[in-house]
Amino acid sequence: MSSVSDGSRESMRQRLRRVDPARRQASVEAAAAAARLAERAAAEGLADIAYTQLDSPLGRLMVAGTSSGLVRLAFPEEQPDSVLERLATRISPRIVHSATRLEPVRRQLEEYFTGRRRRFEVPLDWSLIGPFGWRVLSATAAIPYGGVLSYSEVAGVAGSPRGSRATGNALGANPIPIVIPCHRVLRSGGALGGYAGGLERKRWLLELEGALAPSQQRRA
Amino acid sequence: MGVSATLPPFQGFLDANRDAVWRFLLASVGREEADDCFQETFIAALRAYPRLRADSNLRAWVLTIAHNKALDAHRARARRAVPVSEPDAGAEGPGHPPARDDVLWTAVNGLPARQRSAVVLRFVADLPHRDIAAAIGCSEEAARRSLHEGLAKLRKVVPA
Structure with missing residues (x-):
């Protein structure tokens, strides 16, 4: 990649890489920072779509919502990545993961699956429906x-x-x-x-x- | 990339670039300010995201934003007139041992902005020269030069 090969410069390169203060914990910290960012973006309405996945008796479901309401629920056979890609194309690519935003949906689905709820009271976003x-x-x-x-x-x-x-x-x-x-x-x-x-x-x-x-x- | 390329969902973009941005910021502004800069970087990216061309170099783009946030942080710090030789990337924090090579990272922190960014983007974020150039807004040749000048300066000021 580089034509530089003299010893002292090479060792400076190695030293820069070796002491990289970030490497050890960086991934963990970056993931935490990214999770904070995503939750904040969802809470402040900077993202157009928030999604999360949740376990159910029917498998792992993906749920996604906009500011208008629940826009998508997908069974696991529909790959989560392709579900998100289609949402990005059809509604907006401003999509973030937020369990908090979908918490009311998660709770109501759980109640429904355990026989404690007979109708859903979450607003729906009909924009994927012709x-x-x-x-x-x-x-x-x-x-x-x-x-x-x-x-x-x-x-x-x-x-x-x-x-x-x-x-x-x-x-x-x-x-x-x-x-x-x-x-x-x-x-x-x-x-x-x-x-x-x-x-x-x-x-x-x-x-x-x-x-x-x-x-x-x-x-x- | 095909003509039909569409932007990936923002979350995918965030997941794919968070490590590079975090490392870059950790090394260029230090632990104390890294998270603020990280949040500002990706909030700015999120706002601009839908207007982006799908075939953009997303990593270089977000590192450009991070680079600018880091410059802002450095300027703000200079305005606060913090004494020289502040602890930077190796700053101690709860649960974080100091980096083993504080002398080196203090020297990196003292480099001119473009050289500092070039060095950090190359060795911390592992970017190729082309992406470094895009991130700091110069030609690939100029990026290469900044990188080599930065390394030369480091060799001079940092005891082997």
């Missing part, structure tokens, strides 16, 4: 805990009576599953239909809510 998706997911958000609707019923409420396929697509693209309860939409005959998070999770959520009898046998 006009048709908005109609479908608004109708879905109105389905109460323990209840279910069919795809065609949701399509009807959304004003798209023939569009149960389009409705299914809009449900599949739900950026905030669980909180917008797209798992409460089933096929007309009662078959589970589809779920972006996987049918095992859909079944688990419906059993938690008592909409589906706990069943030993996996579906036919």
